[in-house]
Amino acid sequence: DTAVSQTPKYLVTQMGNDKSIKCEQNLGHDTMYWYKQDSKKFLKIMFSYNNKELIINETVPNRFSPKSPDKAHLNLHINSLELGDSAVYFCASSQDRRGAYNEQFFGPGTRLTVL
Amino acid sequence: GQNIDQPTEMTATEGAIVQINCTYQTSGFNGLFWYQQHAGEAPTFLSYNVLDGLEEKGRFSSFLSRSKGYSYLLLKELQMKDSASYLCASISLAYSGAGSYQLTFGKGTKLSVIP
Numbered sequence: 001d002t003a004v005s006q007t008p009k010y011l012v013t014q015m016g017n018d019k020s021i022k023c024e025q026n027l028g029h030d031t032m033y034w035y036k037q038d039s040k041k042f043l044k045i046m047f048s049y050n051n052k053e054l055i056i057n058e059t060v061p062n063r064f065s066p067k068s069p070d071k072a073h074l075n076l077h078i079n080s081l082e083l084g085d086s087a088v089y090f091c092a093s094s095q096d097r098r099g100a101y102n103e104q105f106f107g108p109g110t111r112l113t114v115l
Numbered sequence: 116g117q118n119i120d121q122p123t124e125m126t127a128t129e130g131a132i133v134q135i136n137c138t139y140q141t142s143g144f145n146g147l148f149w150y151q152q153h154a155g156e157a158p159t160f161l162s163y164n165v166l167d168g169l170e171e172k173g174r175f176s177s178f179l180s181r182s183k184g185y186s187y188l189l190l191k192e193l194q195m196k197d198s199a200s201y202l203c204a205s206i207s208l209a210y211s212g213a214g215s216y217q218l219t220f221g222k223g224t225k226l227s228v229i230p
Contacts (some may be wrong), residue, residue: 033218041200043158043220056217090157097216099146099165102206104218106157 003027006091006107013081014115020077021110023091031055032074033092033104034066043090049074050097081114088112117141119221121203126227127193135188135201135224143208145216149177149188150202152223158202161188190226198228 004025013019025032033056034046047066048056054066063079074091091107118140127133139147146165150158164170164179164186176189188201200223206216 040222041152041225042222043202045217045219048217099206099216100163102146102216102218103148103160103163104158106159108157 004091004093004105004107006089006110008110009108010111010113012113012115015081015083017081018077018079019081019112020075021089021091021112023074023076023107025072025091025093025105025107027093027095027105029093029095029105030071031094031097031102032068032071033094034074034076035090035092035106037088037090037109039087047074047076048097055097078112081112083114086112086114117205117207117217117219119203119205119219121201121221121224123222124225124227126229127190129193129195129228129230131193132189132191133193133226135190135203135226137186137188137203137221139184139186139203139205139221141184141205141207141219144181145206145208147177147179147186148204148206148218149175149186150204150220151199152202153199161201193228195228195230198226200225 031050033048049068052068088109092104094104095101121137149161152158162177169178202223203221
């Protein structure tokens with residue numbers, strides 16, 4: 001029944017490792033997003049996909065690579081993890097991109113801790 | 116560019132009314148959202164305004180003035196469970212991706228409701 005789900009919920013790893021976070025939505029939405037929320041609780045867009053096509057790619061290190069195998073899934077792979085990558089990563093989806101259709105439904109978040 | 120300002124923290128008494136202000140400077144403005152985020156949880160949608168005026172939804176109302184780049188969220192009959200962060204977010208044409216719209220979040224206002 002969960003509308004937007006993410007796995008894992010918690011991720012603790014060493015610096016330099018590579019890790020992936022998975023996201024799935026069962027709302028039939030066309031657009032999906034990855035956000036990073038840092039320790040100061042600032043929520044910042046990283047990527048957005050619409051029907052498997054990358055439409056927003058903010059200034060994010062290229063160690064971060066999103067992948068959308070289909071419009072219901074958007075995964076995030078992070079290479080060579082750094083201490084500064086520690087944050088909560090939220091996946092979200094919306095019906096579309098414009099106006100009210102951009103109402104976003106968020107997943108529960110993945111708390112990433114890099115040691 | 117996008118710039119959204121809102122107060123960092125507010126405190127109000129149970130049963131009272133509180134108004135959380137948000138000012139924005141956004142190119143390609145396409146509407147304004149308010150989200151609620153309880154500690155350790157994902158943001159959830161509260162309201163969307165695209166035209167000037169007040170939108171009322173139960174105890175919560177949201178107001179928009181496009182000419183002034185100003186919005187507020189009004190919470191009436193405050194309850195303890197309203198203690199949360201309230202995020203103002205504007206939707207606008209994104210810099211990357213033709214025809215793409217992007218939601219830019221403010222840093223959030225942490226509201227504490229006291230007995």
